[in-house]
Amino acid sequence: xEVSGLGFSWDPVQPRLSFPDIILKRGEHLFLHGPSGSGKxxxxxxxxxxxxxxxxxxxxxxxxxxxxxxxxxxxxRADHMGVIFQQFNLVPYLSTRANVxxxxxxxxxxxxxxxxxxxxxxxxxxxxxxxxxxxxxxxxTRLSIGQQQRIAAARALIGAPGLILADEPTSALDADNRxxxxxxxxxxxxxxxxxxxxxxxxxSLARHFDNQLELQGDRT
Amino acid sequence: xxxxxALTLALASLWHRKKVLALVCLTLTLSVSLLLGIQYLRTxxxxxxxxxxxxxxxxxxxxSGQLNLLLYTVFHIGDATNNIRWSTYQGLKQDNRLAxxxxxxxxxxxxxxxxxxxxxxxxxxxxYGRDLPLELDEGQWFEGVFDVVxxxxxxxxxxxxxxxxxxxxxxxxxxSFSNHEDTPFTVTGILAPTGTPVDQAVxxxxxxxxxxxxxxxxxxxxxxxxxxPEQAKGRDFTPDAITAVFVGIDRQILTFxxxxxxxxxxxxxxxxxLPGVALSELWRLMGQFERALLGITGxxxxxxxxxxxxxxLTLQSQRAHEIAVLRATGASPALIASLYILECVALALxxxxxxxxxxxxxxxxxxxxxxxxxxxQIELRPLTPEEWTLMALVPVAAFTVxxxxxFNTWRQSRRLGFGEAADQ
Numbered sequence: 327x328e329v330s331g332l333g334f335s336w337d338p339v340q341p342r343l344s345f346p347d348i349i350l351k352r353g354e355h356l357f358l359h360g361p362s363g364s365g366k367x368x369x370x371x372x373x374x375x376x377x378x379x380x381x382x383x384x385x386x387x388x389x390x391x392x393x394x395x396x397x398x399x400x401x402x403r404a405d406h407m408g409v410i411f412q413q414f415n416l417v418p419y420l421s422t423r424a425n426v427x428x429x430x431x432x433x434x435x436x437x438x439x440x441x442x443x444x445x446x447x448x449x450x451x452x453x454x455x456x457x458x459x460x461x462x463x464x465x466x467t468r469l470s471i472g473q474q475q476r477i478a479a480a481r482a483l484i485g486a487p488g489l490i491l492a493d494e495p496t497s498a499l500d501a502d503n504r505x506x507x508x509x510x511x512x513x514x515x516x517x518x519x520x521x522x523x524x525x526x527x528x529x530s531l532a533r534h535f536d537n538q539l540e541l542q543g544d545r546t
Numbered sequence: 547x548x549x550x551x552a553l554t555l556a557l558a559s560l561w562h563r564k565k566v567l568a569l570v571c572l573t574l575t576l577s578v579s580l581l582l583g584i585q586y587l588r589t590x591x592x593x594x595x596x597x598x599x600x601x602x603x604x605x606x607x608x609x610s611g612q613l614n615l616l617l618y619t620v621f622h623i624g625d626a627t628n629n630i631r632w633s634t635y636q637g638l639k640q641d642n643r644l645a646x647x648x649x650x651x652x653x654x655x656x657x658x659x660x661x662x663x664x665x666x667x668x669x670x671x672x673x674y675g676r677d678l679p680l681e682l683d684e685g686q687w688f689e690g691v692f693d694v695v696x697x698x699x700x701x702x703x704x705x706x707x708x709x710x711x712x713x714x715x716x717x718x719x720x721x722s723f724s725n726h727e728d729t730p731f732t733v734t735g736i737l738a739p740t741g742t743p744v745d746q747a748v749x750x751x752x753x754x755x756x757x758x759x760x761x762x763x764x765x766x767x768x769x770x771x772x773x774x775p776e777q778a779k780g781r782d783f784t785p786d787a788i789t790a791v792f793v794g795i796d797r798q799i800l801t802f803x804x805x806x807x808x809x810x811x812x813x814x815x816x817x818x819x820l821p822g823v824a825l826s827e828l829w830r831l832m833g834q835f836e837r838a839l840l841g842i843t844g845x846x847x848x849x850x851x852x853x854x855x856x857x858x859l860t861l862q863s864q865r866a867h868e869i870a871v872l873r874a875t876g877a878s879p880a881l882i883a884s885l886y887i888l889e890c891v892a893l894a895l896x897x898x899x900x901x902x903x904x905x906x907x908x909x910x911x912x913x914x915x916x917x918x919x920x921x922x923q924i925e926l927r928p929l930t931p932e933e934w935t936l937m938a939l940v941p942v943a944a945f946t947v948x949x950x951x952x953f954n955t956w957r958q959s960r961r962l963g964f965g966e967a968a969d970q
Contacts, residue, residue, distance in 0.1 A: 376873070
């Protein structure tokens, strides 16, 4: 992933938010630290192709995603990016397994990368993230926050996307769960050679990452 | 692949919200049942109405308009303008082109029901519906002068049995003060229900009609001049005139020629009408009403669809998180918008299927009861193309109204940032 000269503003009158350049090699992880208001969510929106930048480029796996049309950007996200939010990560009316396989319904590419079937891959990931087998067919709303976040991680990992965008996924977890979640996520991502871009205001998590970056929230 | 995902998501989402949506779906089901039911009954009632009389090729009466003649001979509404001479009737009987004739004499009533004086040809040749003959539920067709056969509706509403004596009234009012008390009639038979005006009439012989009017020449009974049933024995009661004649023709190609001949009959002014034509004309007059009814039912369906949209729009705020997830996972705004359309159309289809089942079950249960109590013959039959079209319009309408929340969602989710819920 290559980000250069990225800037954004909600409307032309307001000062422009500018972001540092980022270069992340495939399989490497990055911890992005920033206080609230530093534009973390905006940066993620720009990286995901859900907002258009005022300036600069975002290249993911060699593709300048903002050169793509809206439909192609959505498809690119489905094909090459996994996402984990702070909370409310899951579609409430789908079972655990259906939530995990969701990206494979949107992307042929990720579907093809699962081995041998989408369901098997989902179950393997769920098992690796220590979700008990009797929860797989269950409604996700009954599960604990920790389990929900791990299911979201499984969804982000399925079909080995190039990049996972994680937006403070551990902020609702206690310390034990937090470290375990992070370890599992990074181990599995490493196995699939998926890069994780992890955004958090919690500096103590930085020790899990080789690369770190401070977001200043510069306005010009 | 995405279409399958959208369908899976839409159905799962419907199932997830089943408690709220069940009520909306019920409303929709009821209104669709109403719509279908009205359309179904419209067809049935029209069918039943236009076959109030069948098999009769001509109705002959004194000169008048065709609706008037139809109304008083078949529907027993209104009065005859004039009579037909007995000699004219005898003349018609000689015409060998006419297969059969049913003489009809009207004028009296029994507790608001018409008294129809006729002969055995009525029972033998009168047809209604899809060429159905008359049948007796109990007893037999009249033979004696003072025998009477009751229509099913009369027998039921007045709880008469075979063998009971009844007194007929003079004239056509519901409560008549001049009754033919000297000449009571005996019920010899009760007709099976037909769902036609036949049920609301009582049938006596032409002789009986004549016999009970002996001594009534001035319009009221003159004491001492009326006769008792004993005195009637052996007397000849050939009438001077009858009200109308139902005619059956063997070679129906001759119908129009015979009609023209009768209309131009020199002996006395007569009118011959084709009952089918007259019935369709009458239906055209009444058809306005049932079309209005169908229109109103259409609005009921539209109203419940708007209710459905109101609920979907209310639920929209609850769906903000799931839309954020779907969006970030790579679902396009169009896919998310299509969920609303799919859900709405699926609900409409479910409502249609349930309405169909409800209607069929209701009809299967109600039809024997309707026949027994109201003489209404409504059968379970396959839907006509018109009815299918009407039903197909429901999901189409659902699709159209679903465009409102769909467009709303499409617009919102297009501007959604990473991990943002739409209501923020």
